[in-house]
Amino acid sequence: KAGVTQTPRYLIKTRGQQVTLSCSPISGHRSVSWYQQTPGQGLQFLFEYFSETQRNKGNFPGRFSGRQFSNSRSEMNVSTLELGDSALYLCASSLVGRGGSNTGELFFGEGSRLTVL
Amino acid sequence: AQSVTQLGSHVSVSEGALVLLRCNYSSSVPPYLFWYVQYPNQGLQLLLKYTSAATLVKGINGFEAEFKKSETSFHLTKPSAHMSDAAEYFCAVSATGFQKLVFGTGTRLLVSP
Numbered sequence: 001k002a003g004v005t006q007t008p009r010y011l012i013k014t015r016g017q018q019v020t021l022s023c024s025p026i027s028g029h030r031s032v033s034w035y036q037q038t039p040g041q042g043l044q045f046l047f048e049y050f051s052e053t054q055r056n057k058g059n060f061p062g063r064f065s066g067r068q069f070s071n072s073r074s075e076m077n078v079s080t081l082e083l084g085d086s087a088l089y090l091c092a093s094s095l096v097g098r099g100g101s102n103t104g105e106l107f108f109g110e111g112s113r114l115t116v117l
Numbered sequence: 118a119q120s121v122t123q124l125g126s127h128v129s130v131s132e133g134a135l136v137l138l139r140c141n142y143s144s145s146v147p148p149y150l151f152w153y154v155q156y157p158n159q160g161l162q163l164l165l166k167y168t169s170a171a172t173l174v175k176g177i178n179g180f181e182a183e184f185k186k187s188e189t190s191f192h193l194t195k196p197s198a199h200m201s202d203a204a205e206y207f208c209a210v211s212a213t214g215f216q217k218l219v220f221g222t223g224t225r226l227l228v229s230p
Contacts, residue, residue: 004160031216033216033217033218035220042220042221042222042223043207043220044220045217045218045219048216048217050216055216056216056217090160090161092161105151105166106161106163106218108153108160108161108162109160110158110159111159
């Protein structure tokens with residue numbers, strides 16, 4: 001079974017630009033979460049999607065947004081990039097049980113490393 | 118609100134020695150607790166998880182962790198370190214039914230020959 005696939009793996013942008021990152025979850029996984037990883041702040045939760053709906057959101061500005069498609073694939077977008085947005089962006093998928101509950105067991109992709117110049 | 122504290126940003130052991138990585142949690146509800154490992158330039162991989170079924174949890178690669186409610190701890194151990202264990206380890210907590218994981222700051226394990 002294929003794992004979580006994130007594209008692109010590496011990208012370089014300049015301040016003020018926007019970026020879109022893509023995530024394909026493991027087949028059958030309907031929940032997709034996004035995390036930002038930086039040396040200073042560690043791993044921080046961005047948001048989680050289930051059934052094309054944002055179910056949970058972290059403490060990030062509105063420049064960070066996401067969406068989920070009917071096939072469970074997800075994208076996240078960062079607009080008006082700032083230097084501090086340089087990070088590894090990790091996508092994770094998980095199974096969801098009855099009633100939308102979950103175990104919290106996440107399967108991570110290898111991440112998209114964004115560098116903002 | 119949930120949080121975890123990992124004591125020690127770096128832990129060094131010799132190959133064959135005991136590995137002990139510390140994690141203390143704070144949670145207002147009975148938590149789910151996890152240990153994840155991250156190898157260089159890779160995503161995170163689940164080592165083990167606690168979901169209230171048993172206090173001693175065995176994971177992959179010979180790792181195990183014990184949930185101690187009285188100490189609010191969930192320390193990760195391995196009897197004998199291997200060079201391939203060198204990586205960064207993250208403890209995480211989640212409230213029941215929620216997807217959001219709160220991660221600790223991580224502990225980098227260094228294994229010397």
